Amino acid sequence: MADDVLRYETDGAIATIVLNRPKQFNAFNAQLRSRMRETVAQVEADNTIRVVIIKGEGRGFCAGADLTGGTEQPVNEHIDREYKPFLTGIADGNKIYIAQVHGTAAGIGAAFAMNCDLVTMADDATIYMAFAAIALIPDGGNTHLLLNQMGYHRALEAIIEGRKIPAKECLQYGIANRLASRDDLDRVTREWAQQLATGAPLAMQAAKRLLRKVGHVTYADAISHEGLEQNPLVASEDCKTGVQAFFSKEKPAFVGR
Numbered sequence: 019m020a021d022d023v024l025r026y027e028t029d030g031a032i033a034t035i036v037l038n039r040p041k042q043f044n045a046f047n048a049q050l051r052s053r054m055r056e057t058v059a060q061v062e063a064d065n066t067i068r069v070v071i072i073k074g075e076g077r078g079f080c081a082g083a084d085l086t087g088g089t090e091q092p093v094n095e096h097i098d099r100e101y102k103p104f105l106t107g108i109a110d111g112n113k114i115y116i117a118q119v120h121g122t123a124a125g126i127g128a129a130f131a132m133n134c135d136l137v138t139m140a141d142d143a144t145i146y147m148a149f150a151a152i153a154l155i156p157d158g159g160n161t162h163l164l165l166n167q168m169g170y171h172r173a174l175e176a177i178i179e180g181r182k183i184p185a186k187e188c189l190q191y192g193i194a195n196r197l198a199s200r201d202d203l204d205r206v207t208r209e210w211a212q213q214l215a216t217g218a219p220l221a222m223q224a225a226k227r228l229l230r231k232v233g234h235v236t237y238a239d240a241i242s243h244e245g246l247e248q249n250p251l252v253a254s255e256d257c258k259t260g261v262q263a264f265f266s267k268e269k270p271a272f273v274g275r
Contacts, residue, residue, distance in 0.1 A: 024053040025075075026060070031068040031215040032208070033061055033113075040076025045084035046126065051100045058107040065274070068219050069211045072134060073118040073204075082125020082148060093157075101126060101158055105133055109230060112223045114214055118207045120200055122182070124148045129158035132167070132193055135226055138207045139185040140200040145193060150180030166233065167193050218256045219274040224248075 025036040035057055037044035044050075061070055074080050083089075090096040108115050117123070117134035124146035131137060131145065147164075149156050156164070156177055164173035168191045176183055188194040198206040214222070224247040232240040251257055255275040263270035 022053070023047070023050045024057060026057050028064075028067065031066060032071065032211050033064070033067045033069070034071045034073070035061075037072075037074040037080055039084075040074075042084060043078045043081035043121070044074040044076065044127070045081040046101070047084040047087065048100070050084075051104070054104040055107070058104045058111065061113055062107065062111045067113055068215045068217075068222075068274075070113050070115045071118055071207055071211055072115060072130075073207075074120070076121075078121025079117070079119045079123040079143070080127030080130055081122070082127040085152075097157055105129065105159060108133055108135075112219075112226075114222055114226065116207060116211060118203060119143045119145075119194075120203055122146050125156075126158035126160070129156070129160040129163060132163040133159060136210075137188070137194045138196045138198065138203060138210070139188055139194045140203045141185050141197045142200060143185045144182040145188055146182045147176050147180055150178060167191050216272070218260065218270075218272040220254055220256055220272075221251055224251060 023037075023039050025034075025038050027034045027036070035054075037050065039045060039047070039050060046054075061067055114136065115134040116136045116138060117131040118138050119131050120140040120143050122144050123131040125148045128145045128147065147156060147160070155161075161173070161177070164176060167173075168176065172191070175181065183191075183193070185194060185197050189197055196206060196210065228240075228243060228247055232243060235243065256270075256272045259272060260270045
């Protein structure tokens with residue numbers, strides 16, 4: 019429905035989630051949080067979907083939490099109940115999620131974007147650590163994400179100064195993968211999603227699991243984790259298809275088995 023706070027659309031192997039509270043800059047209220055939890059679960063249960071684009075309607079991606087209704091206490095329980103399920107659902111999920119950021123991704127909306135597997139940004143977009151302006155610290159995993167992308171010194175600077183990190187810096191730090199003009203952002207993101215959707219889904223899922231894990235283990239353990247992920251891939255139908263296509267110099271059609 020046009021007045022729904024979230025729109026969900028599918029086109030073949032690509033799903034699109036559109037945050038649809040443009041007058042509130044797509045800030046998360048209770049209804050939008052609920053719809054995100056439902057939609058991520060729906061996406062993960064759909065074996066036909068391989069790539070998911072997440073974007074915002076109107077002038078910006080997401081302004082973070084909607085503060086007009088106040089802040090529920092205790093905050094940690096509120097975050098664990100309302101946000102953590104869909105944030106970890108994306109992080110632990112089997113799909114490749116692309117955040118398409120225009121305008122600003124602020125507050126927990128920044129964590130929402132950076133938590134996705136890939137990020138495209140309009141060249142005039144920003145990631146905004148808005149918390150300092152209201153005497154708060156980042157939440158929703160922002161500290162983890164910023165530290166891993168920017169390192170301690172730059173992450174702390176962004177947090178305590180309440181910085182808006184420009185798209186060019188996001189590309190430099192590895193927060194963003196690709197930049198485009200605002201007018202071209204939809205096309206660039208969708209073309210990339212279409213390209214990724216033709217890849218080997220089992221291998222992409224394994225690569226995502228590994229990269230979400232190996233940053234917290236030793237090099238030796240990373241080798242072992244890779245080997246364990248490789249076992250079922252080597253035995254898969256997709257691997258046989260890929261090897262045959264490689265030798266016949268044809269484009270493989272991967273089916274996810």
